[in-house]
Amino acid sequence: MSTDLFPLLLKATWQTLQMVGLSGLVVALFGIPLGFLLHLTKAEQLLAMPWLNRILGTVVNAGRSIPFIILLVALIPFTRFVVGTSIGTMAVVVPLSIGAIPFIARLVEGALLEIPSGLMEAAEAMGASPWQTIRKVLLPEALPGIINSITITLVTLVSYSAMAGAVGGGGLGDVGIRYGYYRFEPEVMVATIVVLLALVQLIQMLGDALVRAIDHR
């Protein structure tokens, strides 16, 4: 065997975790509120603004329709503007976030749609303000669904981040392609797959456990 597997995998895993963790944070921060807006600005909803809803819907669909590998390259000038460089792990966080924000927004919108309209009505009848309704009714009731959305998004980010090698972002996918494919070291390929598998399993398990703990439906 020509490559010292362990330090290589350790470094790549750390890079993947950095990319997924950081972009996950940004995605949650922007994508979840965007999901609420997508839901709440619909006609008949709490913050009915149909024109804004149409604009947001179009933007989100546009974001969702671009393949991530294209987004990665197309966003290079923007990434350079934001991070100062278009190469490296940090630089990948920008396209990862922009690619996944519309994704989680749609998932969160779906989670909010599950909340029976009767609950919103009950809150309105109690004299709750729109903000109180969101904070005390909609958010806690939709929390299991929102956590599920985060879990799905993190798993998607793991898979997106595997393409980060294309812009020198490193990570497990990059190692798998460079060592496993270009240098014919199948054991490296297998090892990265095993680590990725374990990572995805871990994320899903943690997410599911969290949902179980807070879901009282």
Place this chain on the structure above:
Amino acid sequence: MIELKQVSKTYTHAGRTVAALRPLDLQVERGEIFGIIGSSGAGKSTLIRCVNLLERPDGGQVLVDGLDLTTLPAKQLRAARQDVAMIFQHFNLLNSRTVFGNVALPLELAGADKQQIANKVASLLELVGLADKANSYPAMLSGGQKQRVAIARALAVDPKVLLCDEATSALDPETTSAILDLLKRINQQLGLTILLITHEMDVVKRICDKVAIIDDGALVEQGPVGEFFANAKTELAKRFIASTMHLEVPASYQRRLHSNAKASSHPLVKLSFRGDAVDAPVISQVARKFNIDLSIVSAQMDYLGGNKFGLMLVELSGEQAAIQDSLAYFEQHNITAEVVAYVD
């Protein structure tokens, strides 16, 4: 306490305009239980949702304790809604909160402090008989228990009015009785004004002081429950009343009935009792006074809105003139007597 003046509402659906409420007036006095009954699609749901402006009427005024809700800006309307609590057919409890948390919600919204909330919730759960379920989640409760939680939640900020939107329609008959008893008890203990809508006459019969019938967006008949049952004028009202009266004629007896009188036949008379007439022993008086025999085929007696009310089918046999006299005697005593058939 609640006054609707010329309230109207139309919906436009797929280009067609449907009148859900034609301009209607409604007055509910302080401390009474007012029932609105109607078939599905008659507009009763729209009507009750207009009272707290969950539906905003197209025209008219909605006054609660003298305050016209339709003129209030958003913030004042929210404050006013705390006086107008509501319970629903499907309870609408938060699954993410315990029983305690659900009842606490309106208090939190109103800005009560922790100690106030704890005291109030404890006393409300005591009132609805769920003190031991404070830490349960709604998913663990039965339908009746859920509605009790919803009632406790509705009472949390001491409303002046309670709106019940088909509150017992999702419950089995036994649970329905228990919930209606609870509503009656709350009405009496707290003097709370209750407006309820239902499609079941039994609900009205059981707890309402007054009733109105809604049909095609208009209130077609209304009045105190006892009077209403006794003197219903509209066909719809009579149908609803009939739905609660079960005067069954046995099949074997049915075969002996004819619509025309023959020399040998006896009249079958339907007696409708109302008011205080029921307490008088009219049946035995008739038997003695006119020397006729009365055979009861079927009967149902009920206690409605403070009055006894009932229906009875009796077969009369005796002299032709005596039977006529006895029918007149029933009428004198506020008992409507109607010959419905003749028996061989």
